[in-house]
Amino acid sequence: MFKKLLAMTFITTLLLTAPKGTYAATENYQIDRTALDKGLIAVNYTPDTDTKTIVRISKGNDNYDYTLTNGAHYPLQRGNGTYSVLIAQLMSDNKYKVVSKESIELKLDNENAVFVQSIPLINWNSNTxxxxxxxxxxxxxxxxxxxxxxxxxxxxxxxxxxxxxxxxxxxxxxxxxxxxxxxxxxxxxxxxxxxxxxxxxxxxxxxxxxxxxxxxxxxxxxxxxxxxxxxxxxxxxxxxxxxxxxxxxxxxxxxxxxxxxxxxx
Incomplete structure (x- = not known):
């Protein structure tokens, strides 16, 4: 049991979407699909500020938010299909500005593959x-x-x-x-x-x-x-x-x- 305090789930966050084609910082954020066959993505970026940034991964009505960390792998855990990956930077008072957005198509032969991986919430390796x-x-x-x-x-x-x-x-x-x-x-x-x-x-x-x-x-x-x-x-x-x-x-x-x-x- 625990308090519903997860910063990973920004339920009250207001995302301020920039007009199409005006994602000013898009070039700084690149989706890494290297581990897509395991149901994972990463976000490679060149930080130009200390601004807090989140990654929102969506499929249908399901949204999962993570604090962006270089090198971290984020799961696409809601099965095969089309996901939206949105990156947003904190503006003020839990308001975020969208700086990048793209779609990813997941086609796994085994949709359970993602559930044997290390992810930010379940962070393990052979030395754990x-x-x-x-x-x-x-x-x-x-x-x-x-x-x-x-x-x-x-x-x-x-x-x-x-x-x-x-x-x-x-x-x-x-x-x-x-x-x-x-x-x-x-x-x-x-x-x-x-x-x-x-x-x-x-x-x-x-x-x-x-x-x-x-x-x-x-x-x-x-x-x-x-x-x-x-x-x-x-x-x-x-x-x-x-x-x-x-x-x-x-x-x-x-x-x-x-x-x-x-x-x-």
């Missing part, structure tokens, strides 16, 4: 501590289900819910996976990001979900979906960690109908 631990945990695991169960058991037994952090988390917070691993504490966003990184490192398609759970319908929450045996299943290590650490029995796979989804990563 939880990933190193994951390799130890799965030495004897043969199937994706066995690997997923090993991740689930590790997180629910070892990561404690951080109630103080849940009350103090600031806007723009993004989980630092090594810090979570070292402290063995976190909020729901941390649990879901840690789980996703560990599973993705084993090439198991895993989504980080945001929205609401039926038992706490007004509390913004994060959990996971994992692609197992040809279907997406729901796993919630946050609530289950509390139950497991209290000695309660609880199933790993949850009823998807108990969750209302607002964002998918």
């Amino acid at each position: 501590k939880a990933v190193v631990q994951m390799n130890k945990l799965t030495n004897a695991a043969m199937t994706d289900m066995e690997k997923t169960a090993a991740i689930y058991a590790y997180i629910t037994k070892n990561i404690q819910y951080d109630y103080e952090k849940a009350q103090s988390v600031k806007a723009g917070y993004i989980p630092n996976l090594d810090a979570i691993y070292d402290s063995s504490k976190g909020i729901c966003y941390d649990y879901a990001a840690l789980f996703a990184a560990m599973a993705r490192s084993q090439n198991i398609p895993t989504r980080l979900m945001m929205g609401y759970e039926a038992s706490a319908p007004t509390t913004y929450h994060a959990w996971n979906q994992v692609f197992l045996n040809g279907q997406w299943v729901t796993i919630d290590t946050t609530y289950d960690a509390v139950r497991v650490q209290n000695g309660e029995n609880t199933p790993m796979i949850k009823n998807a109908a108990d969750y209302t989804i607002t964002q998918v990563y």
Whole structure:
């Protein structure tokens, strides 16, 4: 559970679109399609100011906003089709001016490929501590289900819910996976990001979900979906960690109908 403070989602942001053909800074921003076969793009740019800049990736009515960082890979996670990639610079008071916009056509043979990648919200590599631990945990695991169960058991037994952090988390917070691993504490966003990184490192398609759970319908929450045996299943290590650490029995796979989804990563 956590406050709905994600700077990645500029729901109240006003984008001031420049007239067609007048994107003054377009030449400074180039879409890098090198990893498009993995469902990722990057934005290469030459910063001419310290102005805060965002990337908005849209498909249909779905909008995903990210703070622009050179070299970061942003996911096209809403399936094959046409995406709009918009770049905007902060003007004042959460008002942004569009400086570049282009369309990208995604045609993946496997649309789940994007869900095994490292992205800004789930930032991992082979040296990430939880990933190193994951390799130890799965030495004897043969199937994706066995690997997923090993991740689930590790997180629910070892990561404690951080109630103080849940009350103090600031806007723009993004989980630092090594810090979570070292402290063995976190909020729901941390649990879901840690789980996703560990599973993705084993090439198991895993989504980080945001929205609401039926038992706490007004509390913004994060959990996971994992692609197992040809279907997406729901796993919630946050609530289950509390139950497991209290000695309660609880199933790993949850009823998807108990969750209302607002964002998918």
